[in-house]
Amino acid sequence: MSATNAPENEQSKMWNGTSGNAWVDLREVLDGMFQPFEDLLVAAVSPDSGGRVLDIGCGTGATTLAVARKLGAKGRCVGIDISEPMLAVARARAEQDGTPARFVHGDPQSHVLEPASFDVLISRFGVMFFDDPVRAFTNLRGAVREGGEVRFIAWRSGSENPFMTTAERAAAPLLPELPVRKSDGPGQFAFADPSRVQALLEQSGWADVELRPIDVNCAFPEKELVRYLSRLGPVGSFLQGADEQTRTRVLGAVRAAFETFVQGEEVRFTAACWWITARAPAASSGPNQSR
Numbered sequence: 001m002s003a004t005n006a007p008e009n010e011q012s013k014m015w016n017g018t019s020g021n022a023w024v025d026l027r028e029v030l031d032g033m034f035q036p037f038e039d040l041l042v043a044a045v046s047p048d049s050g051g052r053v054l055d056i057g058c059g060t061g062a063t064t065l066a067v068a069r070k071l072g073a074k075g076r077c078v079g080i081d082i083s084e085p086m087l088a089v090a091r092a093r094a095e096q097d098g099t100p101a102r103f104v105h106g107d108p109q110s111h112v113l114e115p116a117s118f119d120v121l122i123s124r125f126g127v128m129f130f131d132d133p134v135r136a137f138t139n140l141r142g143a144v145r146e147g148g149e150v151r152f153i154a155w156r157s158g159s160e161n162p163f164m165t166t167a168e169r170a171a172a173p174l175l176p177e178l179p180v181r182k183s184d185g186p187g188q189f190a191f192a193d194p195s196r197v198q199a200l201l202e203q204s205g206w207a208d209v210e211l212r213p214i215d216v217n218c219a220f221p222e223k224e225l226v227r228y229l230s231r232l233g234p235v236g237s238f239l240q241g242a243d244e245q246t247r248t249r250v251l252g253a254v255r256a257a258f259e260t261f262v263q264g265e266e267v268r269f270t271a272a273c274w275w276i277t278a279r280a281p282a283a284s285s286g287p288n289q290s291r
Contacts (some may be wrong), residue, residue, distance in 0.1 A: 010131075018240050026228060033219065033220040042067055049119060065090075093179070111145065133185075138204040148279070168258070220266070
C-alpha cells in the first residue's frame, strides 16, 4: 500500500483542522459513546473468513486496534484516514499497547491500494464524507479479493437522530448564519437514503448489497456534555471562531435543549443507523470491467 499523503480538499482541511482536533481531544468520550458499534464490527470479523482487514476512516484507531487484538498473529489490520492529528493518536495507541496494527494517511477515493490485498473492509462512520462516493468505493473494491466483503455502519436520517440535530435547532434562533447541512453530503447523514446507498455501491461494482436498520443505545458521562457540544457538530465548529459572549449564550440555550437526554449522571440516546454489507464479485461479473 502506497504511503502517499491525502490530497488537500475541504474534507481534508476540516479533518486536519478543527474537526480532527476536536475528535482527538474528545477521543475517550467518543470511543465510549460508540463502543457498541465497535463491538458489532469486531464480532463480524473472523480469522476463518480472512484476517486481512482495512478500516476506512479509522480516526483515532479504536476499531482497528480492537480488530487487530481479536485476530492476533493471524490477522493484518490497517487503518486509513485523511486526518493526520487522529492518525498520530492511533499510531501512539498501537505502539503503547503493542498492538500489530498499521495506519496510513490517505484519501480512500484516490489512495493507491494494492489489488486484492484485503479480505474485509470495515468502517464505523467513516464513509459518509467522500466527495465522490462511486470513485471511492470503486477504488476500495479493487483492494478486496474476489468474494471479499465490505461491512460498515452509517447514520440514517437526521430526523431519526434527534440527539445529533438538537444543537442546531436550539442554536438556530441565535445563529442565523449557521450553515445548513446538505442532505446529499458529504456529511454525517449523506447515507440516509438507502436507495442512494445501494445505487452508488452497485455503480462501484459491488454485489449483494444489503442495508439493515439498527437502533443502538449509546451513552457518555453528563459531565462531558458541554465540552461535547462546544466542540462537535456544526454548532461546535461554528463556536470555535465565536466571541466568548456568543459562546456562553449559545451553549446555555443548547445545553438546556439536551436536558431530555440526561438521565442521572449519564447522557443517553438511541442512534439510528444502517448496517451495510456488500460483496466484491469475481472480476468477470463486475459491471465496470471495461474501465
